[in-house]
Amino acid sequence: MGSELISLMKVILISMASLLYCYFIAPKLPKGKFRLISFLPVFSLFLVLPLYVSSAFLSSSFAFIVTWLTTFKLVLFSFNLGPLAFDSKLSFPLFASIAFLPTRIKHSKTAKYVQNQEEVGKEPHPKIPLNLPAKVVIFVMLIMGKKYYEIVDPIAKSCMNCAMLYFYLDMIMCLSNVFVRSRFGVEVSRPFNEPYLATSLQNFWGRRWNRLVSETLHNAVYQPVRYEVGGPRWMAVVVVFVVSGLMHELLLYYIIRVIPTWEVTWFFVIHGLCVAVEIELKRALGKRWRIHWAVSGPLTTVFLVATAHWLLFPPLLR
Incomplete structure (x- = not known):
C-alpha cells in the first residue's frame, strides 16, 4: 500500500510538472499546429503514466482524468479553445485545476461553433433533484446490496451496475466542482x-x-x-462515438492489462450508429417524429441496459 501511494504521488508530480510546462510554453507559441506539436511529449507521457500505478481503481481514475480528459483539453487549448482558453490569463493553480480535474467551467470560449444555448452554459432545471449527500447514501446502499442482487436476474444486476457507475462518476465530479468553485470562485x-x-x-x-x-x-x-473536414452530420456523430469507444477500450486496458477484445468499442460504435440514424430520421420526418416520453424513455433505458449487459460489463466481470 505504501509503495502504491508513493507511485501515485510520483505520477501526480510528473503530471503537475507537465502542466507547468504547457502553462509557460503556450503563450510563447502561436495557437495551432506549432503549439500542438510542443505538447506532444506531454501527451506521450500521459499515455504511459497510468501503467506505473498497479491499483485498477487508481490507474483507471487517473487514465480517465488525465490520459483522456486533460489530453483533450490541451488539444483544444492548442487552438485557443476549450476550458483552458479564457480571455484573461489564468493563474497556474486555476489552470492546473481546470486541466487536471473533471470539471466543466462556464464561459463563452468553449467552442469555435456555438450551436445552441445549452452549449454556452444555460443549465436545465433538475426534475428529480438529488444533492451530493443523497447520492452518497444511495451509492453506499447499492454497494451494500451488491451481494443480494447478484443472485437475481442478470439484467437486474446490469441495472444496478449502471446505477453504481452513474453515482460513482457523479460524486467524483461533484466533489471536483465543489473544490474548484470554493477555491477559485468560478462558475x-x-x-x-x-x-x-x-x-x-x-x-x-x-x-x-x-x-x-x-x-x-x-x-x-x-x-x-463537421466544419473543418466538411463531413456530414451523421459521419461526425459516428466518428465521435468511435473515438469514445477507443478511449474507453484504453481505460479498460489500464484496469485489466490484457489484450483488448473490442467489445467496449463495439458498444459505442453501435450507439453511435443508432444516434446517427435517430438524428437523420428526426431531420427527415420533422414534427412527425413524435413519441411520447412515457414510451421513448423506457425503450431508451432498456436499450442502454441491454447493450451494456451484452458488451460493456462482460470484459470487466471476466
Missing part, C-alpha cells in the same frame, strides 16, 4: 443531467450523460469533422 456546470430521465439515445448521450466528456468530444472531434 461550474453540473456533470450529469439526470440521465435516468433520458427520452432517446441522442438525448442521453448529448444532453444528460457525462456532459464534460460530451462537450469535450463535441469540441475536439465533432466540430473539426
Whole structure:
C-alpha cells in the first residue's frame, strides 16, 4: 500500500510538472499546429503514466482524468479553445485545476461553433433533484446490496451496475466542482443531467450523460469533422462515438492489462450508429417524429441496459 501511494504521488508530480510546462510554453507559441506539436511529449507521457500505478481503481481514475480528459483539453487549448482558453490569463493553480480535474467551467470560449444555448452554459432545471449527500447514501446502499442482487436476474444486476457507475462518476465530479468553485470562485456546470430521465439515445448521450466528456468530444472531434473536414452530420456523430469507444477500450486496458477484445468499442460504435440514424430520421420526418416520453424513455433505458449487459460489463466481470 505504501509503495502504491508513493507511485501515485510520483505520477501526480510528473503530471503537475507537465502542466507547468504547457502553462509557460503556450503563450510563447502561436495557437495551432506549432503549439500542438510542443505538447506532444506531454501527451506521450500521459499515455504511459497510468501503467506505473498497479491499483485498477487508481490507474483507471487517473487514465480517465488525465490520459483522456486533460489530453483533450490541451488539444483544444492548442487552438485557443476549450476550458483552458479564457480571455484573461489564468493563474497556474486555476489552470492546473481546470486541466487536471473533471470539471466543466462556464464561459463563452468553449467552442469555435456555438450551436445552441445549452452549449454556452444555460443549465436545465433538475426534475428529480438529488444533492451530493443523497447520492452518497444511495451509492453506499447499492454497494451494500451488491451481494443480494447478484443472485437475481442478470439484467437486474446490469441495472444496478449502471446505477453504481452513474453515482460513482457523479460524486467524483461533484466533489471536483465543489473544490474548484470554493477555491477559485468560478462558475461550474453540473456533470450529469439526470440521465435516468433520458427520452432517446441522442438525448442521453448529448444532453444528460457525462456532459464534460460530451462537450469535450463535441469540441475536439465533432466540430473539426463537421466544419473543418466538411463531413456530414451523421459521419461526425459516428466518428465521435468511435473515438469514445477507443478511449474507453484504453481505460479498460489500464484496469485489466490484457489484450483488448473490442467489445467496449463495439458498444459505442453501435450507439453511435443508432444516434446517427435517430438524428437523420428526426431531420427527415420533422414534427412527425413524435413519441411520447412515457414510451421513448423506457425503450431508451432498456436499450442502454441491454447493450451494456451484452458488451460493456462482460470484459470487466471476466
